[in-house]
Amino acid sequence: MAEREKLLEIKSLKQHFDVGGGNVVKAVDGISFDIYKGETLGLVGESGCGKSTTGRTIIRLYEATAGKVLFNGENVHGKKSKKALKKFNRKMQMIFQDPYASLNPRMTVADIIAEGIDIHGLAKNKKERMERVNKLLETVGLNREHANRYPHEFSGGQRQRIGIARALAVEPEFIIADEPISALDVSIQAQVVNLLKKLQREKGLTYLFIAHDLSMVKYISDRIGVMYFGKLVELAPSENLYKNPIHPYTQSLLSAIPLPDPEIERTRKRKAYDPTVHNYAKDEKLEMREIYPGHFVYCSESEYKQYQKQYS
Known part of the structure; x- marks a missing residue:
């Protein structure tokens, strides 16, 4: 069996928050794990365990207190020039939990999706930009007629598809899905997860899938990590974890x-x-x-x- 290629290496990662009065919240407290190319690693645990903070620290929405995040061997939290940071931002994207709050209500769907295309100069002109937007809309199961509408005109599931199209627009290698289905109706959740699985097969994507719905995590993940109060307490292939959980938590x-x-x-x-x-x-x-x-x-x-x- 060929050895799998590591895309991401998380080493002794810490994210501590000073909440005043000499108190520090250790949201992420020295966790280590790897994510391999083409896989989905599920990260689960109860609310407040640090799983979303882990995702946000990996993608540099928070600067790490300590530890390393290596992406293709390169330190994510190391000093970077604007050009290097821009290149990194294209490779790693995020789908957010709340499709109501994560889309700018004043922007059309076309402008929301094309934001990354504009920043990274991926379209030569307005025609090509629109062609890319239309293709992305169709990729996530929406119509090109939706391009000129605003977020409030869509259901929660449709908004999350728009969020997925936005993440895909810059052709990333790795996507962090931070509880992407928790704000959606149960009937819509499976549709969004099936879409993510389909996109992974077609585009060779790698996912960190953060959630608290254990049955859905089992369905989408190759391996699962369990977090408890800032610590990673168990990490195993999906089937093994469900058939043979070892840690009492x-x-x-x-x-x-x-x-x-x-x-x-x-x-x-x-x-x-x-x-x-x-x-x-x-x-x-x-x-x-x-x-x-x-x-x-x-x-x-x-x-x-x-x-x-x-x-x-």
């Missing part, structure tokens, strides 16, 4: 997924997570350890040995 999270069978749902017990069950002794170093190939868990040395006995 992951087990708790998966036990909360509602099942479509009312009989099972009535009697099923959810597993509460108590962080004190771990051996968080100060003399034990907690780190991501590989329990078996490709399946990593944030644990101490003694927990690691226990997991190896249990899951080997």
Whole structure:
């Protein structure tokens, strides 16, 4: 089997916020993981765990407090000239959570989508610019007649398609989808996820898919990372994580997924997570350890040995 090529390497990434009075919120607290070309890495966890902050720090909407983000071997947070930064911004794009807030209400759909085209000089003239916009609209399942309308004239699902077209306009390699379906009706969510999967196949895209809907994350992701209070606590191939969750927090999270069978749902017990069950002794170093190939868990040395006995 050929070795996969790393597109992104996140090394000991930290994002701390000073909230005044000598208090610091450790939103992201020293996490490390890789994303390979052509894959979708899902990032899940409860609200406030730091998953969206991770995405925003990777793409430089926030400057990292510490650690490195390497994109094709180049440090994203290193000093860059305007030209280098512009080149980087074209390779990495973001789809935002709220399609109502992320589109400028005063701009037409054509101008919203063409903003990146204009900045990067990707069209020679107005005709070519419009041709690109029309093609992008059709790519995301909209019509070219939509180009001259304004965001308020569209449904939530259509607005998110416009957001996807905007991200695609500069032909990126990597897209961070920050909870792109959480603000949409359930009936529309699958359509948007299927569109993202189709675009990935056609354009060879790589995704970081951030969400709290675990069933949808399983559907779209090749691997999944689970975050808890700024830490990455488990990272595994999608099927492995769902069939064999190891970290107690992951087990708790998966036990909360509602099942479509009312009989099972009535009697099923959810597993509460108590962080004190771990051996968080100060003399034990907690780190991501590989329990078996490709399946990593944030644990101490003694927990690691226990997991190896249990899951080997």
